[in-house]
Each structure stands twice: as structure tokens, then as C-alpha cells.
Amino acid sequence: MTPPRIAATLAAVLTVLLLQATVVAPTAMTAQLSLPAVLVAAVALESGPGTGMALGFVTGLVADLGSSHAAGLLALCWLGVGIGCGLLADPRRRVIAQVVLAALACTAAGALATLGLTVVGEPGGTALAAVRGLLPSLLGEFVLAVLIVPVVRLFLRSDVLRLPVAGHG
């Protein structure tokens, strides 16, 4: 992990968490959209499962601690997003394919998080809510992925942020 990548990661995580709370969640409160999850998916699809799992866990834990539900739930879900998308990382994959994969992964993670709430006994999370929210979430996550994935791809392929050989994934 190079210093520019660490700085870029911190800036990106902080930015998406703030945008999630102040812009994305207020404008789409009836659908469960997650900008941080899209960021995790986009980075993992480009950098592999190692980076994906680390970014997913850290971002999820910060989001958990800043919320009212039990800490660890989003960390676990976004860790899964990081690993899943990381395993699908392929430098030859086209950007639209990455967008679709990111949207699918984030929708699945959102549904799992809602189910997780049911399992841990938090009010509001139901299997019905998870199923009902699938299609709106998929559409919303796709729009977010269209905005985020190309930018992340561009940055991570720049000379400054590209992975060194010894530090793959």
C-alpha cells in the first residue's frame, strides 16, 4: 500500500460517507442505496479481493459506528462485497460490465444487511422489506455505479495510484 493510495482511500471513504448521509440517503430514503458499498465494489473490481476486503471492512465499520444499529453488520456485508467483487476483478473487463457487477453486488449486500437486522433482532429489518426493496435498490445502485465505477477505474489506472507488482490485491 503506497502513501498516495492510503491518502486516496481515506479521502474517498470520508467523501462517500458524507455524501451518503447528506445527499444520497435524503434523496432516496424509500430505496436502500449505498454509495460506500458502490465505492468498495468499484475498487475491488479494479484492485482485487485483498484491497476490496480491507476497504469494505474499514468503511463498513466506520458507517456502523456512526449509526445506531449493531457495529459490525455493514462491515461484514461490505467485506463480502469487497471479496466477491475482488474475485471477479479482471483488467480486461469492460466498464459497463463492472457497473452491472457493482450494482448487483451492492443490491445483494443491501438485502443481506436488511436480513441481518432481522437476525440480530433490530426493529425494521424484515425479509419482506429486503425482497420489496430489491428492484428499486438495483436501479438506484446502477445509477450510482454508473457515476462511481468509471471514476474509480480511471484513478486506479493512473500512474500514481496503480498497484505495485509486489502488492497485488
Add this chain to the structure above:
Amino acid sequence: MTFPRRPTRRHRLTKRQRIAAAVLVAVAACFMAIDLTGSGLRGAHGGVRGTLGALYRGTDGALGPARRFLQGVPHASANRDTIARLRQENAQLKARLDQQSADATTDAALTRLRLAAGTSRVLPARVIALGPGSGFDWTVTLDVGTKNGVHIGQTVTDGVGLVGRILHASATSCVVLLAADPGSGVGARDTRSGELAVATGRGTAGFSVSPLDPKASLQVGDSLATGPAGRSTYVAGLALGTITSVRTSADGTSVAQVRAAVSPTALDLVGVLLSDASGPHRTPVGPAAQGTR
């Protein structure tokens, strides 16, 4: 150290990555267990919430106008109808004002009573962030905190209806659990019949209301206000909503669906009632109290 143009394709986790993943899963599980079984992470929650709350204020200052514009886009086509309806309601209200001169004496007496009881101060606040919703707690973050006099449990209103109550408070921001939260119970009173009921949040769908007396008469169009019953204690008398349908089961119990007086997704400027969490502050009213006024 060399920098390849394209990393190689990977389809499996390495041994180190598998170990790291297992460790992170275990750590996340430990966090959840600690958080669910006790208050070991309360400090961490408070610290992160306080830090993010301060950052939300700054971000909302820059992005708030754009966000409010985006929030208004879905309602743009409905605004014309809304204006026409509001004009009609305004005309009706003006007509009713003429009939209410007889109530002026009563109103003055009520005002004196309220002054004697000590009025609650209302702290204006702006919504600067919203919680994730959809299964998670329905919360909003306000730009006021403990240094403004905000404390956990205080009631929040938009000036007419109930918004929610303070769930967490840091120095410069606070988190409000919306009354619309599916896990939230609100004591309610039917303003027509005076019957007490418990209203359960249903998100954007409003509330589901069950009267304490199973045989109580609930009617479509009845207005509900916060009352002294329920799990959560709010300041009494705030509008909760209007009954839109009533379903009576075979055993005679009724459940009503209520359209909320306050839309949980369109909150902007709200007020925190700076009174006790246990309800409105009251002092005895009598000749001695009146004499001091």
C-alpha cells in the same frame, strides 16, 4: 518495484487473504456480539457520531441547497395542485376564524394557564443528514447539540406535528429517531373521541394505530395527537396524523391506518422542545400562582 500496465487476472483468494478474511469476519462478529449484549462500544459510537456530525454540518452547508433541490424534483408536478388545495383550505380557515371570536375568551384563559405552567422553549434546528432507512433505524441528524441545550429524549416537532425524539446528542449535533421508525411506538389520542391508542411507525406509509380499548370507536378522518400512552414518551398534543382506514377483526378489535401529519422524507427546519423528556413541565395552577402573574 515495477508498475505493470495491467494486473494479472485472479479468481481465488491466496492463503494470506483467506486468513485475513476469516480474521475480519471474526472481528466483525465480535463487534456485533459486544454491541448487542452490552454497552462496550457506546464510547466508540459516540465518538464517531460526534465526528461525523460535525462533518455533516460542513457538508450540508455546501451541498444542502443542491440536496433540497433534488428532494423537490419529484414533487414539482404536484406543486400546482397543492397550491390550489392550500388556497381553498386557506379560504375555509379564514371563514372559520370569524366564527371563533367566541372562543377568544377561552383561548386567553388557556394561554394564561400555559404561562403559569411554564412554556417549553423551542430550539430551531435544521436537518443536516439522514440515516440509511429501509430496515435500519429511521433517523435524521440535526445541527444542534448539547451545547444548545439538547438532551436525549426531548421531543422534536416541525411546528405542527410530531417528528420524533432525540436518540443521541453530541456537543454540536444530535440524532433524532423519527416517529415513523417501524420500531417506534407513540402514545396517541383520538382528538374526536378522546380514546387513547398506540401508534406504530410504518415509514413513509404513516402509522398503524391500535386503541387501548379494543371496543373504542375509531373513524376515518379522525385526527390523532400525541397522548400519554405508549412505550415512548413525547410531549402531548402534537399532531400525529389523520385516520385513512379502519379494519375491525372478527374479535372486535380495530386497527387504523394513519396518514402522518409530518412526512419523514421531507424534513428540513424542525424544532426541539427543550422540556423534560418525561413530558411538558407543569406547576400547580391556583389563586397563588395566578397572583404572581
